[in-house]
Amino acid sequence: MKRREFLRKLGVGTLTALGMPYIAMAQAKPVKLAALLPLTGPFAFAGNAGREGFVDGVDYVNEVQGGIGGRKLELIIEDTGYDVAKGTAAFNRVVSRERPEELLFVYGDSTGLSKALAPEIARMGLPYSATSFANELADPKTYPTIFVFGPTYNDMMEALLRQIRLQKGRAKIALVYSNTEFGRDPIPYAKERAKALGMEVVHEEVTPPAFTDATPVVLNLRRANPDFVILQGYALSAEPLILRAAREQGLQAQFMGTYYSAELALIQRAGPAAEGFTVTYHNAYWYDTLVPAVDEMRKFRQRKGRDTSYRPTYYMGSLAVVLAIAEAMRRAAGAGKLTRAGVVEYLEKLGDYNGLGLQRSYQFVNHRLPYTKLYRASVKDGRFNAITDWIKLA
Amino acid sequence: MSDLLPYLIGGLANGALYGLLALGFVLVYRATSVVNFAIGEFLLVGAYLTYTFALFLPLPLAMLAALPAAFLFGILVERGFVRPLLGRNVVAVIMATIGLASTLDGGVQLVWGPDLKYLPGNLPNLGFQAGEVFVSSRAVWNLLLALPLGLGLLWLLRRSRYGILVRAISEREVAALALGIPTARILAGVWGVSALLATLAGALLAVASGVGPNLVFLGLKVFPVAILGGLDSVGGALLAGFILGILEALSQRYLETVLPGFTEALPFLVVLLVLLVRPYGLLGERQIERV
Numbered sequence: 001m002k003r004r005e006f007l008r009k010l011g012v013g014t015l016t017a018l019g020m021p022y023i024a025m026a027q028a029k030p031v032k033l034a035a036l037l038p039l040t041g042p043f044a045f046a047g048n049a050g051r052e053g054f055v056d057g058v059d060y061v062n063e064v065q066g067g068i069g070g071r072k073l074e075l076i077i078e079d080t081g082y083d084v085a086k087g088t089a090a091f092n093r094v095v096s097r098e099r100p101e102e103l104l105f106v107y108g109d110s111t112g113l114s115k116a117l118a119p120e121i122a123r124m125g126l127p128y129s130a131t132s133f134a135n136e137l138a139d140p141k142t143y144p145t146i147f148v149f150g151p152t153y154n155d156m157m158e159a160l161l162r163q164i165r166l167q168k169g170r171a172k173i174a175l176v177y178s179n180t181e182f183g184r185d186p187i188p189y190a191k192e193r194a195k196a197l198g199m200e201v202v203h204e205e206v207t208p209p210a211f212t213d214a215t216p217v218v219l220n221l222r223r224a225n226p227d228f229v230i231l232q233g234y235a236l237s238a239e240p241l242i243l244r245a246a247r248e249q250g251l252q253a254q255f256m257g258t259y260y261s262a263e264l265a266l267i268q269r270a271g272p273a274a275e276g277f278t279v280t281y282h283n284a285y286w287y288d289t290l291v292p293a294v295d296e297m298r299k300f301r302q303r304k305g306r307d308t309s310y311r312p313t314y315y316m317g318s319l320a321v322v323l324a325i326a327e328a329m330r331r332a333a334g335a336g337k338l339t340r341a342g343v344v345e346y347l348e349k350l351g352d353y354n355g356l357g358l359q360r361s362y363q364f365v366n367h368r369l370p371y372t373k374l375y376r377a378s379v380k381d382g383r384f385n386a387i388t389d390w391i392k393l394a
Numbered sequence: 395m396s397d398l399l400p401y402l403i404g405g406l407a408n409g410a411l412y413g414l415l416a417l418g419f420v421l422v423y424r425a426t427s428v429v430n431f432a433i434g435e436f437l438l439v440g441a442y443l444t445y446t447f448a449l450f451l452p453l454p455l456a457m458l459a460a461l462p463a464a465f466l467f468g469i470l471v472e473r474g475f476v477r478p479l480l481g482r483n484v485v486a487v488i489m490a491t492i493g494l495a496s497t498l499d500g501g502v503q504l505v506w507g508p509d510l511k512y513l514p515g516n517l518p519n520l521g522f523q524a525g526e527v528f529v530s531s532r533a534v535w536n537l538l539l540a541l542p543l544g545l546g547l548l549w550l551l552r553r554s555r556y557g558i559l560v561r562a563i564s565e566r567e568v569a570a571l572a573l574g575i576p577t578a579r580i581l582a583g584v585w586g587v588s589a590l591l592a593t594l595a596g597a598l599l600a601v602a603s604g605v606g607p608n609l610v611f612l613g614l615k616v617f618p619v620a621i622l623g624g625l626d627s628v629g630g631a632l633l634a635g636f637i638l639g640i641l642e643a644l645s646q647r648y649l650e651t652v653l654p655g656f657t658e659a660l661p662f663l664v665v666l667l668v669l670l671v672r673p674y675g676l677l678g679e680r681q682i683e684r685v
Binding site for chain 2: 039040041042044045048179204205206208210211212213214215216219220223236237240241248249250269
């Protein structure tokens with residue numbers, strides 16, 4: 001009996017000793033990044049492309065860049081359906097389930113959701129960004145841990161209005177936007193600046209974020225007879241419809257949009273009606289093969305056996321975000337400060353990094369990156385071509 | 395007036411679709427007293443079926459091919475969901491349609507993905523310029539297909555043998571059974587026709603604005619249209635469809651600038667007001683229950 005027990009203890013002890021290295025590796029806890037994206041709902045196209053960007057980015061960080069200081073970067077994905085209630089539930093679920101030492105960044109979606117979560121995020125000191133470029137989020141005093149990885153919608157409107165002034169003095173403009181926070185966010189600023197720049201806002205139209213019949217919108221626009229029409233608050237859910245209806249009804253105005261309308265699929269869906277559609281866009285396109293990140297990702301995807309055909313702008317944007325977050329985390333880990341506060345600190349010092357060319361730079365001004373380029377749709381080329389260099393908006 | 399005309403034409407185009415869908419809804423209700431909450435999903439599935447066929451066939455043929463497929467779908471729904479619950483309280487069947495609606499919503503996204511897709515190809519362009527007014531191809535096609543179909547169905551119900559059988563079954567099912575009328579088969583046919591109408595509406599919608607899960611929201615409009623026309627009136631459904639289409643167009647023109655978003659609520663408001671005056675809808679039959 002005694003011998004049997006002794007042998008048993010010896011056996012268990014040996015196995016443990018042999019297993020020690022494996023246990024030690026498993027002990028290196030992963031660093032977690034949660035992305036709450038609209039995988040269903042009116043912006044599902046954007047959400048799913050964004051998800052792919054996150055997946056590729058995280059895989060790239062782990063396999064090519066060696067993770068975060070020896071720790072693996074782990075991605076958590078949740079669907080918000082572009083619904084604030086669903087998004088809040090997903091946020092609460094993730095935040096209560098994960099440990100604060102592991103979950104070091106949360107990426108949310110809509111302007112509505114982000115504004116609703118902002119006070120809680122500030123209280124938790126949780127580094128946060130979102131697909132939203134709302135002005136309210138770029139406020140380091142009130143929300144010290146929230147970052148906007150691009151210009152705000154106000155900045156984008158500024159860029160468009162300056163372009164309008166360049167093209168025509170005393171222009172008549174119309175604003176068509178969705179009845180979401182995303183749509184409404186920059187409208188007061190746009191109206192104020194338009195007046196200041198000597199333009200006249202001849203029409204304002206509010207629509208649902210996705211709809212099936214653009215005829216009434218275009219009929220109203222025709223009556224107002226604007227020179228320029230700015231669309232805000234749609235991510236390809238309505239622009240092609242509006243453009244096609246406008247062409248059909250003979251509306252002679254130049255259409256413009258912001259970041260989420262800058263996707264190639266718009267040209268495919270709107271056909272000839274897309275000609276001349278002007279947008280703001282601050283990342284690289286998948287066909288900008290001179291950009292290091294594009295070249296890298298094409299090769300990476302090829303190695304992983306993933307499709308290397310065109311990736312949408314929503315993919316590129318997510319990639320830019322992941323690379324920046326990973327770099328900040330890596331620097332924080334290097335300084336021994338891989339915590340939520342450390343990530344915030346090193347994000348603020350990320351000015352010398354440019355995400356392999358995906359962004360002009362990550363020099364945050366008021367926790368946003370106030371630079372963008374303007375692109376114009378060319379149906380002949382089947383793509384958006386840059387019509388300006390980097391425009392400084394702050 | 396010429397300023398108003400384009401809006402009215404657009405309203406009629408939409409009204410045609412509302413009428414078609416409401417027709418499918420009312421047919422089933424009239425024959426079986428079942429409120430089919432999955433009618434929006436019938437439209438959705440029909441639109442996706444048309445999209446799938448359009449990947450292989452030119453669009454007009456695809457639409458044509460989708461119709462018998464839809465009829466089959468309707469019959470399958472009746473066999474699978476309605477027949478087993480025969481004899482039970484009609485509420486059970488209504489609950490089943492609610493469950494079916496959720497299942498179809500999710501199933502469609504599972505099979506085809508959540509993105510917005512556009513139909514390859516186009517219907518022949520029938521748009522034309524009449525003086526100052528442009529009549530879109532969409533409006534022409536909607537009216538061209540919906541009106542004859544709707545009126546034809548109305549005539550069928552009134553005059554044809556099949557129609558009389560349907561009306562007999564809807565009035566007294568037990569008596570119909572006793573007289574040897576093939577009730578089950580006829581009711582299956584009614585569900586089939588309902589799905590067919592929803593599919594046509596879905597296909598026309600998809601041609602204009604693409605196929606996506608958001609198409610199902612047109613199904614919400616069915617209820618005010620059907621109630622406005624009178625839940626058991628086939629002619630009423632068509633009429634109410636056009637009325638609401640026109641009212642929506644007028645609201646978009648005059649009220650949208652003052653009250654943004656109001657047009658979405660308009661159908662329900664109209665129904666509320668009409669029901670205050672005519673509780674059975676515009677053309678519904680007064681129901682007198684003797685207790």
